[in-house]
Amino acid sequence: MTSIKQKTTDIELSASARRRFLKGLGAVGAAAAMSSLSLVELNAEPAVARWGLLIDTDKCATGCDACVRGCNEEHGIEDTGKPDTDAKWIRKIDLKDKLSGKVSSLPMMCQHCDSAPCVDVCPTGASFKRDDGVVLVNKHTCIGCRYCVMACPYKARSFIHEDLFNQKTIAPRGKGTVESCTLCVHRIDAGGDQQTACADACTNEGYNAILFGNLNDPDSQIATRLREQGGMELRSDLELKTGVRYRNL
């Protein structure tokens, strides 16, 4: 008899413990749900920017190098008459599709990869990617090993081979270090609705082939156009998730 009573008490205690446990679990669940809601609310704010370019090769004119001149002027890059050693932040390339024979022209610059090989290989971490996707070189820690130049799939980096003159304060550079397109980071950091120097130059020539903007902002012109018209990344097989996209190539 005693043992049956004991058993009943044990079951009740056990049931009560289970209820307490479930209540506790419910409370934790509710708290978690509340926090998730708060997180959702927080995330409802626009995500961090991912700056990029969309280049329409159908609008880019063969023989025009306004973007190159615009970039050089903006950043104080001078032509020393030595094309093999001069810095090239941006260059023009004319292509022919081997199958269709279609000829295209496009500007080529640092593609600001999300998984940038130059950032991976840099021994000192001087090559780095900002949270907003801009790939830069820290001029104070670049030792000039040129491994990033070797690693870049787009041949977009330049090693500075000789003394520099007439530098611009917005783009400090240095002999013996490596540099590449900064996506006009000084303009980005200044805020406002500015385009890059190359995009401005292209617009001024009337071609409008280069569009700069925030890829993460669904309402931005670049994101809208990419969504509606598409845009490919060069060497997409490498899966580098580039910030620069091309159309009609």
Place this chain on the structure above:
Amino acid sequence: MSEPAHTIFDYHRYATFAPRHWGYYSLLALCVVVIIFAAYCAYTVEHAGHHITGMNNHVVWGLPHVFAISLIVAASGALNGASMSSLFNNKAYKPYARISIALAMSLLIGGLLVLVLDLGRPDRLIVAMTHYNFRSIFAWNIFLYTGFLFIGIVYLWMLMERKMNRHIKKAGALAFVWRIVLTSGTGSIFGFLVGRNALDTAIIAPLFIALSLAMGTAALTLAFIALTHWQQRQLDATLARSLEKLIFWFLLAVLYFSIVHHLTNLYASEHHGIERHILGGQHALMFWFGHILLGIALPALLIFFKPIRSTIRRLLLVSVLCIVGGAALVYVVVIGSQSSPQRIFPGHEVLSSGFGDDGFSAYSASVWEWGLGLGGVAVALLLALIVLRVLPFSPEVDVDDGEKV
């Protein structure tokens, strides 16, 4: 009664190297002259900038890197003498284990010096030693190289301190594993470059291991020949035969990896351009004449058919050819991979480009690069010559009494 647990090292007496030949002092003087010239070259390049060299923004790694990589892989292979002794218990190598380690360390220092002096900012070496990006194989290599030097010192300690002799095998095993990893790391500097068609392959690492064994053994052989000659002695016949056999098999290993590398590339149409460039274009002479003929075929045939009766003369020629051919292969890997256009637009033909995407880039080394590269070789030799002169690394003449060649 069992034999006492001691090694053959207990029976050897070592002394500082006592040259009895003008050749030693001549080489010493030559090294000093070359180093002075190399220092001038390094200063000039750093002061004026790299535009005075043959390197440019197409070919950013040039002849100094060929010298540096050759020296580094040879360093790893030069440890063969010590490994053969401690790890594989080959008695012919035992008296020369210390020399093998000293040479390996000297070659590595020479190679690293070239790399450092060719940096755009060599004054920032301290940055390279204090800022590490562990996703970079380059950063890992800094540890592999310094670790190699540290292990070399510990290994020498085990060999030289009688009480520590029981740890020789362990130190030898660690050094063996470390140098294989080191050469893999050096090869991987190239193997991980996904954007370069010629280099995006893991086979470069084992190719460099085989190359290091061949070039290092050849360097060690030259050192043995020179040291015995300068002491007016003769090289031990067993050692000479063993060195010859080792070089032969290592050369075949290099050939094997080289064939696999290029055959697999030829199988993939995306690599046809670079293969045409290397096997039949700008680098064909360096590949076929330098790497295959001088570096593999000729030394292998010399060893196999022995047309030169004198073992020393044959070994001398084989070793020189092996080193020259090895450097030619490094040249093809380093320069060949950069001088061909990068494949940025698959399915398209580049009609024109503002930066040479439409053709092959020429590279011609300047006197500054030759000076810097040869300076690395001179530093390695000078270090080895001085270390052998001041430290008891050479076996005394009377203990080395085997058959002579």
